[in-house]
Amino acid sequence: MYETRWATKNELPLIAEYWFRMACEMGEIDGIPLPNSQKVNKVERLFFEESEKGNLMFKIAENEKKEIVACAGGLIRKEYFFPLSEEQTPFGWIIAVYTLKQHRNKGLAYKLVDEVCLWLKDNGAKRARLWSSSSARKIYESLGFKSMLDMEKPLG
Template sequence: MKNAFPYTFRLATLNDLETLVTHRFEMFSDMGMGEKMDIAAMRKAFIPWVKAQMEAGTYLTFLAEQDGQVVAGAALMLVNWPPGHLDASPMRGYLLNVYTHPEHRRKGLARMLVDQVMDECRRRKIKALSLHASEHGRPMYEKLGFQNTNEMRIILGAET
C-alpha cells in the first residue's frame, strides 16, 4: 500500500548548504528577479553567511523531503530585536526563503513548513514573526493570520 502522504520533514544541516542557496535563487527567480541577480555573487556571499548563522543557531531551515530528496523548505532567522510595543522579548523571528519545487506545489508543503516555523517561535516564546511575501505567497500567509504592516525601505547606494 502506497503512503498517502509521501513527505518527511527535518531540519537542515550544514550538508544542505547547496540546497539552501539553490532554493533562495529559485525563489527569487520565481518572483521574476532571476535576471536581475548575479547568482555567482549571491552564492559566494550567501553560503558563508548562512553557514555562520546556522553554526550560531540563529538560522534554522525546515525541509520537506520525498524519497530522500529535498523538495521544499522554509527558514527562520532569529533576530536580536529591542523590546518594544509588540513584545518585551529581545528576540523576533523572520520567515524567509520559503520555496517548493514546482512539481510538489499545491500539496500543502509550504503551509506545513510555515506551521513548523511558527511552532518553533512559540516553543522559543517568540511572539513577533514577520516576512516579506511574494504576490503568490500572500494568500497563504493571510490565511495563517499574517497582516500587512507599514514597513518602508530604501536601497542606499543603488543606481536609479
Template structure:
C-alpha cells in the same frame, strides 16, 4: 492537508546541508525574475558564510519536505532570529524572519508550505521568539501567509533615485 504525512516527510536540515537551502533560494529568485544584476557580485558566498555562522550560533533553521518515495527535496522553509533596529528595543529584543519558503511547482497546492511554516514557527517559539516577519513575494505567497495568520504592516518604501526598490522588484510578481 489530510493524508499529507502519508505522502511526505519533513525534517530539519543539518549544517552540511545548508547549500540545499541556498539552491532553493536561487530557484525562488529565478522564478521571481530576480536577475543577478540586482545582487552584489559575491552574494552567494556571503550568504553561504552568513547561513553557516547563523546556523552555528543557533539563530537559523530550515525544514525541508521530501516525498515518502524519494530522496529529492520538494519544499523548504527557514527562519532566522534577528535583533536589528528598532526591534531590539522591544521585548524580547528579537523576532523571527521567515526565509527561503519555496515549493517546486509540481508539489504546490498540497499544504507543504503551511506545514513547513508551522515547523519554523514552533522552532521560533522554542527559542522564546514572539513574532515572525517575512516578505511575501507575489499574490499567491500573500494568500498563503494571510491564511497562516500573517497581516500586512505599515512598512513603506521610496526609491531615492527613481529606480526600482527591493519591494518593487518583488511586487512585480
C-alpha cells in the same frame, strides 16, 4: 507522501540553491532585482554562520525517494519592537521558503512555515516577518501573517 524534518549542515548548499530559485521567481513575478553569483555565495555563508550560532534552522520536506522538495527557514534576530523601545527583543524572520514546481499546491509551504514559526516561538521570538511574492501571500495570510504599514526609502 511527504515527511518533514530539520535540515542538516550538509544540506545548506542545496537550500541556498533553492533560495536562488525563489529569488529568481520573485524577480519574474514581482520585478525584484535578480541575485548574482556573489549574492548566492554570501547567502550560503550566512546560512552556515547563523546555523552555527544557533540562530537559523531550516525545515525541509522530502518525497518518498528522500529527495528534498521544499524548505523554509527561521532566523532569530534581536530588534527594537517599535522605534522608542528601550530594549531589543527576539524577532523571527521566515526565509528561503521554496517548493519545487512539481510539488506545489500540496500544503508543503504552509506546513513548513507553520513548523518554523513554532521553532521561532520556542526560541523566544514574539513575532515573525517575511517577504512574500504576490503569488504566495494567501498562504501566509492563512497562517496569520498580515500586511505591515511600514514604508521604506533607499538612502544611498
